[in-house]
Amino acid sequence: MPDSESRVRIGILGTARVAPAALIKPAAKNAEVVVAAVAARDKPRAAAFAAKHGIATVHDTYDALIADPDLDAVYNPLPNALHGRWTRAALEAGKHVLCEKPFTANAVEAREIADLAATSDRVVMEAFHYRYHPFAARVEQIIASGELGTLQRVEAADCFWLTKFSSNAYNYSLGGGSLMDLGSYAVDMLRTFGGSTPEVVSARAKLRGPQVDRAMTAELRFAGGHTGQLRCSLWSSDLPHVTAKVIGDRGELRLHPMVPFQQFSVRSADGHRVERFFKARTTYDYQLEAFAAAVLRGEPVKTAAAEAVENMTVIDSIYRAAGLHVREPV
Numbered sequence: 001m002p003d004s005e006s007r008v009r010i011g012i013l014g015t016a017r018v019a020p021a022a023l024i025k026p027a028a029k030n031a032e033v034v035v036a037a038v039a040a041r042d043k044p045r046a047a048a049f050a051a052k053h054g055i056a057t058v059h060d061t062y063d064a065l066i067a068d069p070d071l072d073a074v075y076n077p078l079p080n081a082l083h084g085r086w087t088r089a090a091l092e093a094g095k096h097v098l099c100e101k102p103f104t105a106n107a108v109e110a111r112e113i114a115d116l117a118a119t120s121d122r123v124v125m126e127a128f129h130y131r132y133h134p135f136a137a138r139v140e141q142i143i144a145s146g147e148l149g150t151l152q153r154v155e156a157a158d159c160f161w162l163t164k165f166s167s168n169a170y171n172y173s174l175g176g177g178s179l180m181d182l183g184s185y186a187v188d189m190l191r192t193f194g195g196s197t198p199e200v201v202s203a204r205a206k207l208r209g210p211q212v213d214r215a216m217t218a219e220l221r222f223a224g225g226h227t228g229q230l231r232c233s234l235w236s237s238d239l240p241h242v243t244a245k246v247i248g249d250r251g252e253l254r255l256h257p258m259v260p261f262q263q264f265s266v267r268s269a270d271g272h273r274v275e276r277f278f279k280a281r282t283t284y285d286y287q288l289e290a291f292a293a294a295v296l297r298g299e300p301v302k303t304a305a306a307e308a309v310e311n312m313t314v315i316d317s318i319y320r321a322a323g324l325h326v327r328e329p330v
Contacts, residue, residue: 008096008295009072011037011057011065013086015049016077018100022127023075024053026288033292035075039065062086066093073123073295076100079168080175081330084109087124091116096123096295098288102184102315103308105175105329110312114305123294126303126311128188130261132286135277136192139246139264142253143193147268149250151224156189156245157231157257158182159215159238169234170208175327177213179205179315182242183232187314188303189244190220190228197310198222203321206236211325218318230318 010033012019027033039059040046050058059065066074066089073096076086084104090097091113103126104110117124130136142148160182168174169181177183191197198220208214215233222228231238241257251268255261261283263276280286293299316326 006296007031008033008292009036009070010034010075010098011039011059011068011071011073012055012075012077013039013062013065014078015040015045016100018077019075020053022077022100022129022284023098023288024055026282026285029285030288030292032296033288037065037068037071063089066090066095072096073098073291079171079330080180081105081173081327083175084113084329087113088116091120091122091124094120094122096291098125098127098291100127101188102126102175102180103305103312105327107309107312107316107326109329110305110309114309117305123291123301124305125291125294125301126305126308127287128185128303129283129287130185131188131192131302132290133261133277133283134280134286135261135264135275138275138277139193139253139255142266143195143246147251147266147270148246148248148253149268151195151222151226151246151248153227153229153247154190154194154222154245155229155231155247156186156193156243157238158186158242159231159233159236160240162234165208165235170212170214172209172211172327174330177211177216177319177324177327178232178234179213179216179318180327181232181234183216183230183318184311184315185242186230186232187311187318190230191310191314193244193246194220194222194226194228196223197314198228200314200317200321201227203318205322205324206233208235213319213322213324216318216322218321220314
């Protein structure tokens with residue numbers, strides 16, 4: 001593990017579109033992190049990506065990047081069905097891992113990776129970036145304070161219009177589907193704000209192709225007796241938005257659908273107010289800061305492998321309730 005005065009040297013698996021926002025730009029502002037290498041199946045593409053973003057080393061293969069002794073950690077933004085395979089390989093090579101959501105193809109694979117992580121001293125963190133932003137801690141604080149009273153219902157939605165139907169997000173063999181994509185955020189919000197992992201009562205999918213959900217809705221029930229609802233879509237009549245609603249018997253909290261991680265409103269016996277976080281750094285900035293702190297100083301992370309198992313368990317249950325197959329690893 002790097003010493004407390006060193007930097008975390010990270011290599012990127014692939015040239016995913018999310019990588020600049022999720023890692024490269026935050027790293028440029030973080031003195032404890034350097035993006036040191038990239039690998040892709042197409043080396044010229046990796047070389048062009050490296051040149052554009054100032055990355056020093058280009059590897060021919062994912063295996064070569066993972067074996068690079070100069071790297072401390074790996075960022076894994078590969079297609080969903082490949083997450084488990086390459087996170088496992090990175091762990092076995094002694095690397096820390098920041099893995100994009102969803103953590104794996106299914107809950108069984110998530111448990112295998114979590115068990116492997118538990119036997120190592122490596123950091124394995126699922127990239128639910130919103131969890132590391134001050135707004136999320138504030139929402140959890142309000143719920144825990146009792147201001148909203150006893151929870152009655154928690155709702156979460158993450159909807160978008162993805163018209164590129166050739167995208168991996170619509171490819172079943174690569175772990176595609178709206179629930180695996182945006183829906184994984186909604187599941188995590190429900191678990192976080194609802195206080196536990198819920199039971200799936202029912203689910204209904206709208207399909208783009210065989211086994212591929214372009215939209216999903218699900219009803220859930222928590223151990224405390226309160227209910228939940230999930231909505232997600234890659235292509236539906238829902239306008240693009242991300243939001244959550246936490247309803248108690250004394251009040252209600254709502255995330256703003258257009259700027260959910262920057263603003264929310266609360267109505268309770270204390271009145272109505274809006275809390276804003278527009279001057280805060282980006283969610284990705286906070287996420288990378290937390291990852292570096294975990295690697296360099298052993299600080300805990302909020303989205304560890306054990307939490308990922310819980311999230312994937314709910315995702316699998318929703319697919320089964322909707323009459324669809326769970327995803328399989330590649």
